[in-house]
Amino acid sequence: MSRNIAGAVLAIVLLGSPAHAQTAPEPDPIHDALVSPDVAMKHAQELGLSEGQIKTIQTDAVDAQQHFVHLQYQLRDARDKLVGLLKASRVDETRSLEQLDTILHVERDVKRTQLGLMIKIKNVLTPEQQALARKFAADDGK
Numbered sequence: 001m002s003r004n005i006a007g008a009v010l011a012i013v014l015l016g017s018p019a020h021a022q023t024a025p026e027p028d029p030i031h032d033a034l035v036s037p038d039v040a041m042k043h044a045q046e047l048g049l050s051e052g053q054i055k056t057i058q059t060d061a062v063d064a065q066q067h068f069v070h071l072q073y074q075l076r077d078a079r080d081k082l083v084g085l086l087k088a089s090r091v092d093e094t095r096s097l098e099q100l101d102t103i104l105h106v107e108r109d110v111k112r113t114q115l116g117l118m119i120k121i122k123n124v125l126t127p128e129q130q131a132l133a134r135k136f137a138a139d140d141g142k
Contacts, residue, residue: 034118035125035133037061043136047129056124064117071110078102 040047040057049057082099085092122130 030115031118032134032137034115035121035130036118036137037064037121039133039137039140040121040125042140043133046136047125047132049125049129053124057121060117060120064113067113068110071106071113075103075106075110078106 037057037060040049041054041061044054078099082096082103085096085099125133
């Protein structure tokens with residue numbers, strides 16, 4: 001029973017609420033206002049990106065990727081510690097919630113890094129390139 005409860009709590013914490021899992025994803029206005037590195041690089045030629053723009057996007061994406069790897073290890077360690085706490089026959093609520101806060105802090109850093117990368121990419125593009133990139137992103141999403 002304890003294993004089932006720990007698994008359910010962990011699933012809710014790491015995957016979101018059950019209601020969210022059952023509904024279709026809502027449009028993301030923040031993502032829609034920005035440009036992902038995948039779209040920028042996939043459509044670099046059609047966007048007319050200069051060598052300087054490509055180099056800047058690649059450098060920013062590599063920097064973010066390196067940070068993501070570091071965060072992935074932090075998240076795994078924090079999750080494992082929480083699981084260990086939850087597996088005890090008597091769960092220390094204070095320590096477990098503190099460990100949850102650690103997980104949420106790392107997840108916040110992941111989201112902040114993602115947003116920062118997309119802002120940097122958007123700022124490298126001209127307004128015309130931005131509009132075209134949003135069109136490509138919408139077409140790619142179909």
